[in-house]
Amino acid sequence: MAPKNKNPNGENVVPEVQQKKTQALILKSSDGEEFSISKSAAGLSVAIKNMMEDDCAGGVIPLPLVDGGTLARVITYLNKHAEDGASDEDKRKFDEEFLSGMEVDVLCDVALAGNYLDIRGLFHDVCQRIVNGMKNKSVEWVRKTFRIESDFTAEEEEQIKKEYAWAWEGVDSDAD
Amino acid sequence: MNACLPDDILEMCLVRLPLASLMNARLVCKKWRNLTTTSRFMQIRREGLFQSSWLFLFGVVKDGYCSGEIHALDVSLNQWHKIDSHTLKGRFLFSVASIQDDVYVVGGCSSLTNFGRVDRSSFKTHKGVLVFSPLTKSWRKVAAMKYARSSPILGTSEVNPDCFVFRNQQNRSDRRFYRPRVGGVSDVYEDPHRLSVRRQSRHSLDETDVSLFPSIKPCKFVRQKTEIHPAKMRLPLDFGVACSGVVCHGMFYVYSESDKLVGYDIERGYWVTIQTTPSPPRVHEYYPKLISCKGRLFMLSVSWCEGDGQIGRRNKAVRKLWELDLMYLNWKEMSTHPDAPMDWNAAFVADEELIFGVEMFKIFGQVLDFVTMFNVSDVRTGWNHISRNHATHDLDASSCMTKSMAVLRL
Structure with missing residues (x-):
C-alpha cells in the first residue's frame, strides 16, 4: 500500500492532520473585519468545520451574523481551547476569567455567536453565566x-x- | 444590542435558573412567563439536570399547635422559605415521601379533644394520603390507605404496571402508634389492602408507575391468584417493630428495632429475611435510619465511640453512616457524622448521590436545627453543614419529635 503521505506524483505532502493545524483560515465578520485563525481552532466550531468540509472555504469564511467585537472574543476562546498543552484545568480557569468581565449585552452576543457557530461548550457556559447573574435578583x-x-x-x-x-x-x- | 435573545436561546438560558429565580422570571413579562411555563420547558429543565435539591420540613409545632407550616430549604441558594398550609393544620405523626415534583403526606393523627394540639389522649388516626405540589403550592387528595396509620414507614419505587403488586391489587401496610421510646411490642396486623397510591409516571416512554409503599409489617397476605409460597410471605415473628424502611433496587428494605433487616421484593411480592453480618453496634435509644442512594443501601446509626472509654471520661456517642454491601451482605463504615447526636428523631433523606440530614433539639430554651449534607460519591469530603438554626427559632420542642422531611428536585 502506498504510504499516505505521498501524493499521486510520489511527492511528499504534509499529512492532513498537521496541515489542518498549521493552515490558517480567514473569518470575516458582519462588519467586514477579518480574523485569521488556525484550522484546528476553527474546527472546534461545528458550523465552521462543516463549511470547511463543504469547501466553501476559499480560505475566507464570511460570518454575516457575528460582529467583529464578538468574533474576536469567540476566536480568543477557540484559540485557548485548541492550544496544545492546555490542561482541562487551564481551560476551565480561562473560561471563568473569559466570561467574568462581560456585561449582559456582551454575554448575549457571545451566546448568539456560540449558538450560530455551534460551539457547545461556549454556548452552555455563556447561558449559565447569563442566568447566574439573575439569581437572587428582583x-x-x-x-x-x-x-x-x-x-x-x-x-x-x-x-x-x-x-x-x-x-x-x-x-x-x-x-x- | 439585543434586549431580546431569540426565544430558543432565551429558553436555553432560563431553563438553568434555580426554581426561586425561575418564579421571578415568570413575573418579568408575558413572553417569559409563557416560555417558562410549558411542560416542554419543565421537561428540559428536569432532563438537563438543572434542578436542584429542596428540603421540605414538615410537622412542626408552634405555640402548642400543629401549625401545618412547611419550611423549605432551597439548597442551591441556601434560602429558607416558609409555606403556610392549612391542609396540614392539626395533623401530626404523618409520614412524607417525595415522588418526582410532589410530596406525599400519609396518615397521621389529629387530636379530637384539643384540635390542633399534639395531644394523644384522644385522637383520630388518618388513612388519607395528601399530595403537596410545591411548584403550584397546591394540595390534592389521592386514594386513601385502607387503614389509618400514624408514622407509617414509607418507601417509593417505580414499578412496572404488570408486576406482582399490581396484578393482585393489594398491598400491605403497617400500623405503629406512638409509644414510649423504650420497649413496645410490634403491632401485627393482617392488612391486605389495595395499593394506596398509583400514578402514571410522567416519563410515558418507560411505562412505569410510581408507587408509594406504605409500610409494612408482619402481615398475612391475602392471596388472590398468585402462586407464591405462603411461608415466604411472612415476616419472621421476632422481627420486632419496624423503625425504618426504604426502597432500593426493587426491594423494600425494612429495619426493625431489634436490628433485623427484611426486604420485600416488589416485583415478585414476597418478604425475605436478610441475613447480614452483625449490624453495627448502636445506642439503643436511637433507631437506625435506612437510606437508599444511587442504588446503594445505607444506614445511619448511633454508636458509642470506640476506644474513647477512658476512665473518668464518658464515652461519646457518634452517628455513623454504614453501607450494606448488597452482594456480600456486610455492613461497612462509611463516615462519621460531625455533630453529636442530640436528636434521636433526626431525619435523613437522599436525593441522587446526596444524603441530607436534619437534627433538631432544644437547648438553652431554644429549638435549634442543623442541616447537613453528605455526598456518597465523594466520601472524602465528609459531611457539610448547609444550614444552621434558620427554620426553628420559634418552634416548640415537640417539633423535634413530630418533624419529618422530604427532598425534591425542583
Whole structure:
C-alpha cells in the first residue's frame, strides 16, 4: 500500500492532520473585519468545520451574523481551547476569567455567536453565566438589565405573585 | 444590542435558573412567563439536570399547635422559605415521601379533644394520603390507605404496571402508634389492602408507575391468584417493630428495632429475611435510619465511640453512616457524622448521590436545627453543614419529635 503521505506524483505532502493545524483560515465578520485563525481552532466550531468540509472555504469564511467585537472574543476562546498543552484545568480557569468581565449585552452576543457557530461548550457556559447573574435578583432588576417592559397589569402581577408567594422571600436588594 | 435573545436561546438560558429565580422570571413579562411555563420547558429543565435539591420540613409545632407550616430549604441558594398550609393544620405523626415534583403526606393523627394540639389522649388516626405540589403550592387528595396509620414507614419505587403488586391489587401496610421510646411490642396486623397510591409516571416512554409503599409489617397476605409460597410471605415473628424502611433496587428494605433487616421484593411480592453480618453496634435509644442512594443501601446509626472509654471520661456517642454491601451482605463504615447526636428523631433523606440530614433539639430554651449534607460519591469530603438554626427559632420542642422531611428536585 502506498504510504499516505505521498501524493499521486510520489511527492511528499504534509499529512492532513498537521496541515489542518498549521493552515490558517480567514473569518470575516458582519462588519467586514477579518480574523485569521488556525484550522484546528476553527474546527472546534461545528458550523465552521462543516463549511470547511463543504469547501466553501476559499480560505475566507464570511460570518454575516457575528460582529467583529464578538468574533474576536469567540476566536480568543477557540484559540485557548485548541492550544496544545492546555490542561482541562487551564481551560476551565480561562473560561471563568473569559466570561467574568462581560456585561449582559456582551454575554448575549457571545451566546448568539456560540449558538450560530455551534460551539457547545461556549454556548452552555455563556447561558449559565447569563442566568447566574439573575439569581437572587428582583424582577425589576431583570427587567432593567434585559430592557424588558412589563406587559402585565398590576392585578395580573399581584395574582402571579400570590401564586408563588413563598418563592420571593430572601431576594437580594438591587444595590449590586 | 439585543434586549431580546431569540426565544430558543432565551429558553436555553432560563431553563438553568434555580426554581426561586425561575418564579421571578415568570413575573418579568408575558413572553417569559409563557416560555417558562410549558411542560416542554419543565421537561428540559428536569432532563438537563438543572434542578436542584429542596428540603421540605414538615410537622412542626408552634405555640402548642400543629401549625401545618412547611419550611423549605432551597439548597442551591441556601434560602429558607416558609409555606403556610392549612391542609396540614392539626395533623401530626404523618409520614412524607417525595415522588418526582410532589410530596406525599400519609396518615397521621389529629387530636379530637384539643384540635390542633399534639395531644394523644384522644385522637383520630388518618388513612388519607395528601399530595403537596410545591411548584403550584397546591394540595390534592389521592386514594386513601385502607387503614389509618400514624408514622407509617414509607418507601417509593417505580414499578412496572404488570408486576406482582399490581396484578393482585393489594398491598400491605403497617400500623405503629406512638409509644414510649423504650420497649413496645410490634403491632401485627393482617392488612391486605389495595395499593394506596398509583400514578402514571410522567416519563410515558418507560411505562412505569410510581408507587408509594406504605409500610409494612408482619402481615398475612391475602392471596388472590398468585402462586407464591405462603411461608415466604411472612415476616419472621421476632422481627420486632419496624423503625425504618426504604426502597432500593426493587426491594423494600425494612429495619426493625431489634436490628433485623427484611426486604420485600416488589416485583415478585414476597418478604425475605436478610441475613447480614452483625449490624453495627448502636445506642439503643436511637433507631437506625435506612437510606437508599444511587442504588446503594445505607444506614445511619448511633454508636458509642470506640476506644474513647477512658476512665473518668464518658464515652461519646457518634452517628455513623454504614453501607450494606448488597452482594456480600456486610455492613461497612462509611463516615462519621460531625455533630453529636442530640436528636434521636433526626431525619435523613437522599436525593441522587446526596444524603441530607436534619437534627433538631432544644437547648438553652431554644429549638435549634442543623442541616447537613453528605455526598456518597465523594466520601472524602465528609459531611457539610448547609444550614444552621434558620427554620426553628420559634418552634416548640415537640417539633423535634413530630418533624419529618422530604427532598425534591425542583
